[in-house]
Amino acid sequence: MILRQFYIDGPGCLSYLVGCEHHGLAMVVDPDRHVDKYLELAEKLDLEIIGVVDTHLHTDHVSGNTELADVTGAEIFLPEAAEATLEHSPLAAGDVLEIGNVRLTVLPTPGHTPESISLLVWDVTRGEEPFAVLTGDTLRVGDVGRPDASQPAELEGLARQLYHSVFHTLAELPDSTIVYPGHATGGSCGKGGGSVRLSTIGYEKRTSPIFSLRDEAAFVEFVTTQLPERPANHDRLRELNRRGAPIVGVVEPEPLPLQDAVHYLARGAALVDTRPKAAFKEKHPHGAVHLELGPTISKRAGYVFYPEETIVLLLDSPEDYETAF
Amino acid sequence: MILRQFYIDGPGCLSYLVGCEHHGLAMVVDPDRHVDKYLELAEKLDLEIIGVVDTHLHTDHVSGNTELADVTGAEIFLPEAAEATLEHSPLAAGDVLEIGNVRLTVLPTPGHTPESISLLVWDVTRGEEPFAVLTGDTLRVGDVGRPDASQPAELEGLARQLYHSVFHTLAELPDSTIVYPGHATGGSCGKGGGSVRLSTIGYEKRTSPIFSLRDEAAFVEFVTTQLPERPANHDRLRELNRRGAPIVGVVEPEPLPLQDAVHYLARGAALVDTRPKAAFKEKHPHGAVHLELGPTISKRAGYVFYPEETIVLLLDSPEDYETAF
Numbered sequence: 001m002i003l004r005q006f007y008i009d010g011p012g013c014l015s016y017l018v019g020c021e022h023h024g025l026a027m028v029v030d031p032d033r034h035v036d037k038y039l040e041l042a043e044k045l046d047l048e049i050i051g052v053v054d055t056h057l058h059t060d061h062v063s064g065n066t067e068l069a070d071v072t073g074a075e076i077f078l079p080e081a082a083e084a085t086l087e088h089s090p091l092a093a094g095d096v097l098e099i100g101n102v103r104l105t106v107l108p109t110p111g112h113t114p115e116s117i118s119l120l121v122w123d124v125t126r127g128e129e130p131f132a133v134l135t136g137d138t139l140r141v142g143d144v145g146r147p148d149a150s151q152p153a154e155l156e157g158l159a160r161q162l163y164h165s166v167f168h169t170l171a172e173l174p175d176s177t178i179v180y181p182g183h184a185t186g187g188s189c190g191k192g193g194g195s196v197r198l199s200t201i202g203y204e205k206r207t208s209p210i211f212s213l214r215d216e217a218a219f220v221e222f223v224t225t226q227l228p229e230r231p232a233n234h235d236r237l238r239e240l241n242r243r244g245a246p247i248v249g250v251v252e253p254e255p256l257p258l259q260d261a262v263h264y265l266a267r268g269a270a271l272v273d274t275r276p277k278a279a280f281k282e283k284h285p286h287g288a289v290h291l292e293l294g295p296t297i298s299k300r301a302g303y304v305f306y307p308e309e310t311i312v313l314l315l316d317s318p319e320d321y322e323t324a325f
Numbered sequence: 326m327i328l329r330q331f332y333i334d335g336p337g338c339l340s341y342l343v344g345c346e347h348h349g350l351a352m353v354v355d356p357d358r359h360v361d362k363y364l365e366l367a368e369k370l371d372l373e374i375i376g377v378v379d380t381h382l383h384t385d386h387v388s389g390n391t392e393l394a395d396v397t398g399a400e401i402f403l404p405e406a407a408e409a410t411l412e413h414s415p416l417a418a419g420d421v422l423e424i425g426n427v428r429l430t431v432l433p434t435p436g437h438t439p440e441s442i443s444l445l446v447w448d449v450t451r452g453e454e455p456f457a458v459l460t461g462d463t464l465r466v467g468d469v470g471r472p473d474a475s476q477p478a479e480l481e482g483l484a485r486q487l488y489h490s491v492f493h494t495l496a497e498l499p500d501s502t503i504v505y506p507g508h509a510t511g512g513s514c515g516k517g518g519g520s521v522r523l524s525t526i527g528y529e530k531r532t533s534p535i536f537s538l539r540d541e542a543a544f545v546e547f548v549t550t551q552l553p554e555r556p557a558n559h560d561r562l563r564e565l566n567r568r569g570a571p572i573v574g575v576v577e578p579e580p581l582p583l584q585d586a587v588h589y590l591a592r593g594a595a596l597v598d599t600r601p602k603a604a605f606k607e608k609h610p611h612g613a614v615h616l617e618l619g620p621t622i623s624k625r626a627g628y629v630f631y632p633e634e635t636i637v638l639l640l641d642s643p644e645d646y647e648t649a650f
Contacts, residue, residue: 001520001521002520002521003521021520123521123532126467126528126532126533127531127532129528129531129532131521131524131528142451174500174527174528175499175500175501175527176500176501176525176526176527176528176530176531177525177528178503178523178524178525178528195326195327195346196326196327196328196448196456198503199456199503200501200502200503200525201501202499202500202501202527203451203454203456203499203501203502203503205501206452206454206501207448207451207452207454208451
């Protein structure tokens with residue numbers, strides 16, 4: 001069995017390639033749009049990517065499912081309850097995906113979103129016990145996914161579903177089951193386990209601040225209050241993932257000619273100055289918004305601008321585009 | 326807490342950077358000699374490397390401990406029983422290494438070698454339970470390290486120690502403890518868990534072929550018979566790691582001038598032709614030994630040549646040196 005974790009700086013999303021060396025087959029779970037890394041690993045390990053699975057409709061990044069399916073011919077799988085309109089095979093409770101000697105089984109774990117599923121990972125050569133569980137955004141290391149990701153109006157109902165998913169579904173797995181979340185928890189070594197990107201059911205049950213909230217009411221109170229602001233692009237991203245993102249292919253960014261920049265700005269585009277603070281303070285174009293370049297810039301932009309706005313970036317050098325993208 | 330695994334193709338060695346973001350401190354466990362990757366990660370995460378720990382004197386690769394200590398000023402830690410002669414701090418049962426909010430504790434697990442230790446990893450912000458155990462070569466995924474690595478003459482005694490380490494020391498840890506081995510197990514999805522590079526105590530106890538050998542005699546029989554041949558350089562590497570490898574720094578390989586190659590060959594150096602088999606078959610220098618370029622070439626060379634022999638490599642292009650090195 002092969003099980004590899006991928007991380008993208010900035011949004012902190014985690015994705016997985018699960019495969020069987022023996023049969024030369026693999027699936028990718030919760031891919032982001034930078035799909036080269038999955039293709040490269042599959043080629044290196046001589047694996048054919050036969051499936052792409054999303055545990056839910058993501059609100060913080062565009063799924064790479066259509067992109068990967070386009071290149072590899074892989075089948076796209078999505079939770080039935082997502083009511084996605086792109087071409088896909090729906091997944092319901094207990095469904096099984098076979099990848100040679102590896103098996104994924106579907107465990108509904110709603111709460112972060114109504115359709116959220118977790119995927120149990122079995123190595124059938126090792127016996128009848130799950131090796132790991134891919135929890136999507138339901139259970140993170142020392143944390144859970146926010147229940148207002150999809151329908152803020154249904155907050156309390158989703159929080160109750162999340163309680164059930166965490167305390168009654170995931171907590172019933174063997175202690176030894178490795179927890180591979182769909183999202184890393186940033187921050188320091190305090191609450192949330194710092195930046196460790198995996199855990200186990202037993203370790204979470206006994207040491208997570210989340211599992212110390214045994215009482216449903218306390219849990220609901222905890223996860224529905226003091227929520228960080230929802231970036232304005234969440235609903236748009238979710239809708240994009242429901243319909244299927246257009247295929248982009250390999251993008252080679254090119255600098256915008258000054259005339260084009262002026263053209264866009266004259267028609268109301270926003271100008272974002274990404275240079276260091278000192279440079280911005282010294283001098284900057286009239287009306288420019290300062291969002292310093294860094295891995296979280298797309299998230300910070302989501303707080304400041306409406307999703308439909310056109311943005312012109314002022315960069316220090318063309319290479320900075322990679323970070324801003 | 327930060328806990329990152331590194332892998333090197335070929336020998337398949339796994340090493341770890343364990344750190345605390347909050348305090349900006351880290352240690353590296355079982356480093357190989359290509360230390361740039363540890364330094365780069367530490368720089369990226371703004372961590373000071375304050376310690377380098379080896380779980381035992383490795384026989385299959387040169388430790389990067391002296392190299393890392395030279396660059397960072399980190400303290401070198403080695404098991405007391407290794408009787409190492411390089412400058413280091415000895416580790417004994419129960420010793421504690423503090424890395425900010427992260428703690429490593431020493432658990433002797435002899436058998437692969439007499440001095441082998443495992444390191445329990447604790448995140449003190451999460452409570453009194455180990456998060457993981459770095460098992461060195463004692464316990465691998467679906468396997469154990471060979472007991473003839475250091476003293477083939479002591480094979481049976483070491484196998485009995487290994488049984489005790491696996492069944493009585495490591496098996497007593499919580500099921501949920503993540504097992505991070507010092508070595509990946511290659512091969513297909515059959516015995517040994519394929520190429521998954523981590524597991525848990527509970528999963529190994531219930532599904533590993535090793536743990537199905539409950540009886541000490543059966544275990545000893547299994548691990549002492551049908552052992553793969555020991556490469557001739559094992560003893561030399563162990564001795565090198567005991568004394569401390571000389572600092573190499575960054576090596577920029579340069580092609581050997583023909584006159585120098587002739588000089589070495591005239592004095593008995595071996596000539597290894599690393600080109601593809603077809604090219605070798607068509608034509609090759611008189612007396613050349615064919616070892617095709619690939620990640621295991623250094624191990625294969627260890628089977629063919631005595632450790633003290635000088636080797637001249639015939640490569641297709643200068644870039645191939647990276648693989649051969």
